Amino acid sequence: GAVVSQHPSRVICKSGTSVKIECRSLDFQATTMFWYRQFPKQSLMLMATSNEGSKATYEQGVEKDKFLINHASLTLSTLTVTSAHPEDSSFYICSARDWAENYGYTFGSGTRLTVV
Amino acid sequence: DQQVKQNSPSLSVQEGRISILNCDYTNSMFDYFLWYKKYPAEGPTFLISISSIKDKNEDGRFTVFLNKSAKHLSLHIVPSQPGDSAVYFCAASLGLGGANNLFFGTGTRLTVIP
Numbered sequence: 001g002a003v004v005s006q007h008p009s010r011v012i013c014k015s016g017t018s019v020k021i022e023c024r025s026l027d028f029q030a031t032t033m034f035w036y037r038q039f040p041k042q043s044l045m046l047m048a049t050s051n052e053g054s055k056a057t058y059e060q061g062v063e064k065d066k067f068l069i070n071h072a073s074l075t076l077s078t079l080t081v082t083s084a085h086p087e088d089s090s091f092y093i094c095s096a097r098d099w100a101e102n103y104g105y106t107f108g109s110g111t112r113l114t115v116v
Numbered sequence: 117d118q119q120v121k122q123n124s125p126s127l128s129v130q131e132g133r134i135s136i137l138n139c140d141y142t143n144s145m146f147d148y149f150l151w152y153k154k155y156p157a158e159g160p161t162f163l164i165s166i167s168s169i170k171d172k173n174e175d176g177r178f179t180v181f182l183n184k185s186a187k188h189l190s191l192h193i194v195p196s197q198p199g200d201s202a203v204y205f206c207a208a209s210l211g212l213g214g215a216n217n218l219f220f221g222t223g224t225r226l227t228v229i230p
Contacts, residue, residue, distance in 0.1 A: 034217045045221040107159035
């Protein structure tokens, strides 16, 4: 089946620094990828939709200048958390759709970001 | 605005019995529904899905029921096994368009007691 690789799985960074999270579709091409964020004991909330070759579409309340998304190829989308603060600490998950699998949404394994 | 809701944050079931997880939604335009299983610090794993044109879909021990008039779906696991213990999320999607994302419920933590 479709596999989405997300890296790193865990990262600790200092306040004010930037962190890049990668999301790769390993055996299929994904024109659209989604970035979610999950706070403890809460639902997965969509942050943005990443479109290959074009600008990402951000959900209301998500700062596009803070959460930079780049989808430069059909197999890679990156989320960069810029000038991270402790309140950005969360679990970030990406998802991609494999058109070869009917309506298949495949998720990455997630990234636990801790900002100290 | 939470368009997909799971009102039971937790559920405990004895091994071998049936687990029933419930999900309600508010948007009548949702036409595809999915259930995911999730362990801490991991991404969700797809379990089973159902299109709005159906009212039931079965895959092994997992069955999903959809009641469109009530905007309600449920996941039945029978028989329940200790390995089923995890957080279960229901999700809904608007249409078959490629850019349509999933709307997730808040999750139900299932504990299967050996």
